[in-house]
Amino acid sequence: MTSSLTPTLPGHAYTDPATFAAEEERIFAREWIYVARGDELVPRGKVLRRQVGPESVILLRDRAGVLRCYLNVCRHRGAQLCSSDSETLGNAIRCPYHAWTYAHDGRLMAAPNFAAMPPSDRERSGLLPVHVTEWAGLVWVNLDAEPQPLERQLAPQLTYRFGGSPSRIERWGIGDLVVGARKTYTVAANWKLIQENFQECYHCGTIHPELVDAIPAFARTSELSAGYQPDGYRFADGLDAFSVTGQARYPRLPGLSAADERRYFGMVLRPNCFLSLLPDHVIVHRFQPVSPSVTVVECDWLFDPAVAAAPGFDPTDTVEIFHRVNQQDFAAVEGCQPNMNSRAYRRGGVLVPLETETINDNYYRWYREAMAG
Ligand code: FES
Ligand SMILES: [Fe+2]
Structure with a gap:
């Protein structure tokens, strides 16, 4: 008689740091990841920090109501812009290290001795954006450069369940x-x-x-x-x-x-x-x-x-x-x-x-x- 039992994943899949790192890259850096409720992000409200696979990202809603997500990495010398999971969103995002300051749309808008920085240097020093979208009031982000639409990721699961x-x-x-x-x-x-x-x-x-x-x-x-x-x-x-x-x-x-x-x-x-x-x-x-x-x-x-x-x-x-x-x-x-x-x-x-x-x-x-x- 054939067995009625099906194997699980092996034990090391639940403990191995290399497997965890591979999951971060192959799953959490490629798929849409649920990170926050949409109503947690209101204009002039909070900036949220989330870990998405191997990356720390920040999330905010700009004054026009558009969701924004960036890698939590200052373009100057790499400081974390947000060092806690929730901070008050000011008019700009100011790096705590040397005060490079970014607009909500990611542009570098101020820095000590900013006048000496040529426009081309300013333009290439904005925050690096991450794809972000909202579905059913839930905010999802995707680190992939060209992700599929979130709906395509969710549709097979909802079709199966319903x-x-x-x-x-x-x-x-x-x-x-x-x-x-x-x-x-x-x-x-x-x-x-x-x-x-x-x-x-x-x-x-x-x-x-x-x-x-x-x-x-x-x-x-x-x-x-x-x-x-x-x-x-x-x-x-x-x-x-x-x-x-x-x-x-x-x-x-x-x-x-x-x-x-x-x-x-x-x-x-x-x-x-x-x-x-x-x-x-x-x-x-x-x-x-x-x-x-x-x-x-x-x-x-x-x-x-x-x-x-x-x-x-x-x-x-x-x-x-x-x-x-x-x-x-x-x-x-x-x-x-x-x-x-x-x-x-x-x-x-x-x-x-x-x-x-x-x-x-x-x-x-x-x-x-x-x-x-
Ligand atoms: S590392 Fe951010 S301003 Fe220097
Ligand atoms: Fe249970």
């Missing part, structure tokens, strides 16, 4: 929502272990008691083995909201219909975003690899602006259920990470059939193709 109807995601109106709560987790595990975990629910019955109480299908392996359900996963009978109490507190999002009520949709948007779509809110995870064995995960809970602005808005009941899921998931993968170096895991582990389609057939196929390229 059973051939990628435009279905538009109903949640994610771009119109606002952040009602944010939690940041530093996870002692490789970024792929976290994403693999997010793409299988074989573990849900074991480690997520609140989640399977809310969505019983997650504990029924017979239903899970059918792959993603394109119409989402139903809440338990008697549950009106995805929250600790299950009590509906907020109206359903404006673009949704009765058919979307009491359902959960989860999906990975490779390489570093995970969406959870619910009737009255949306959860967005951003995965930031730090090293082979450390990943920072930023998790935003998004709400309708009218809901979030209402007096007494307190999303604790809603936030708490997925916060617990996060903690349970991260504890699980942190329990695996040390063993990625074990001789028992030299060739990796195995996937059972209900993990195989999402992890092997989709995720590993993408990963292997990206790393081979």
Whole structure:
């Protein structure tokens, strides 16, 4: 009888610094990477710093509202222009070393003894731009010189998740929502272990008691083995909201219909975003690899602006259920990470059939193709 088990990646894929460096170049320096919420960047607001694969970049929105992204490298002697993840955006970006000063559009506009610098030298000393775009209120950047459109990167993943109807995601109106709560987790595990975990629910019955109480299908392996359900996963009978109490507190999002009520949709948007779509809110995870064995995960809970602005808005009941899921998931993968170096895991582990389609057939196929390229 042939085996029902499919190999995972080998252990060293989760620990090896050379593999991590190759991922930075072949995945994070070539694909669109989710870096921030669009509403974090407002004109005269903040300049954000993000690590994108091997590069540090800065992000801002200029006075006309245009998103800008640059390598975080002064063209004079290479100082970091931003040395923290969020700084106040002034009228210009001033290097802290010798005060070369750049306009929001990247032009070098001032420097000590600027008058002595010929125009041609000024012109070739602007900040180096990075491609940046916004989709559904999420800001993505791409270090590649000529990237494909972001929509082309996302379309196959949305098509797969929504059973051939990628435009279905538009109903949640994610771009119109606002952040009602944010939690940041530093996870002692490789970024792929976290994403693999997010793409299988074989573990849900074991480690997520609140989640399977809310969505019983997650504990029924017979239903899970059918792959993603394109119409989402139903809440338990008697549950009106995805929250600790299950009590509906907020109206359903404006673009949704009765058919979307009491359902959960989860999906990975490779390489570093995970969406959870619910009737009255949306959860967005951003995965930031730090090293082979450390990943920072930023998790935003998004709400309708009218809901979030209402007096007494307190999303604790809603936030708490997925916060617990996060903690349970991260504890699980942190329990695996040390063993990625074990001789028992030299060739990796195995996937059972209900993990195989999402992890092997989709995720590993993408990963292997990206790393081979
Ligand atoms: S390194 Fe930036 S002004 Fe000198
Ligand atoms: Fe989980």
